[in-house]
Amino acid sequence: MEFTSLVDTSLDLNFRPLRVPDEVPKQEVESNFIGLGRDLMPVKDEAGDLLEELNRVSAENKKLTEMLTVMCQNYNTLRNQLTEYMSKQNSSGGEDHSTGSKKRKVESNNNNEIVKSVQGLHSESSSSDEDTSPKKPREEHIKTKISRVYTRTEASDTSLIVKDGYQWRKYGQKVTRDNPSPRAYFKCSFAPTCPVKKKVQRSVEDQSILVATYEGEHNHSKTDATGPVTTSPSSRLNAKSSLGVTHSIVPCSTTLINSTGPTLTLQTDQKKVNSNTSTSSPSGHKRKSPGSDHQQNRPEFQQFLIEQMASSLTKDPSFQAALAAAISGKFLQNNHTDK
DNA sequence: CGTATTTGACCGGCGC
């Protein structure tokens, strides 16, 4: 979708307005200073600078407000589409499994979990702890975070490798019933205790799209020194920041951008859906029937969404690091230009 | 030779 094209998440957009007025007006001030002689009072310059700064901050604030509005709109749109897709899949038993007569309970549980989180219920973790289902073989399985990442690759590429900055060990491969392409099973091999698993399979509709399903949370940071890190989509996402900030990413909560095309992340535990220019994602073509979005149009629900987004941003170490770098950079720049 | 990957066998849940 047009999400990332509209909103530059690298903070570069935020940062740039800080520089331009610092550089250009400085020259103007100097030229004024020279042109008008030295009888201009420095206090007046300072006041002018302050006014300029105030205007700049106001403009920046306005810009940020607009960005937030756009983000909210895009977020609502995407979430509505996801909800439609999920409800449709639930009602029809899943279009991806049209040939299958039976649907495994695990998968329907996952779908329920996704829809549940999409509907904004606060208590998914606690409710899954106290699941009233009589048969509950693996509580931790239900508790695990599950997210899907759609990655566009070359259709001829059969490696089933999704580079995400972590180190994975393949422990199995299966051909599933609903998809002729094999599904690969990976475990996080960076830390022996890391419980995260990953399943990678090509999309039925579009063979050039890899669907990576992550289960669990990493209990370590990214494997920055090894493996595919240097070319990982996430690190590329980080490197996109002009601030030069290197940091770890919140596990399983990042939109990944593949080298060959757009990706779509479905966040199943933080009510967050990110997307970019993809309109042909596996879920995308099923967005047909409008409706089934009574709840998300309610103002209090939208307020809740905004709070969730703000909360996600403030909890995101990447965002915090970028923000800190931007602020400190601004201070340093101010100190430098003041001298 | 050590490590990673492959792949057939096995296990357990689920539906009938």
Added chain:
DNA sequence: GCGCCGGTCAAATACG
């Protein structure tokens, strides 16, 4: 209880 199916194990193999 049986068969189907997804997920996992582990021996064999490949690779650096």
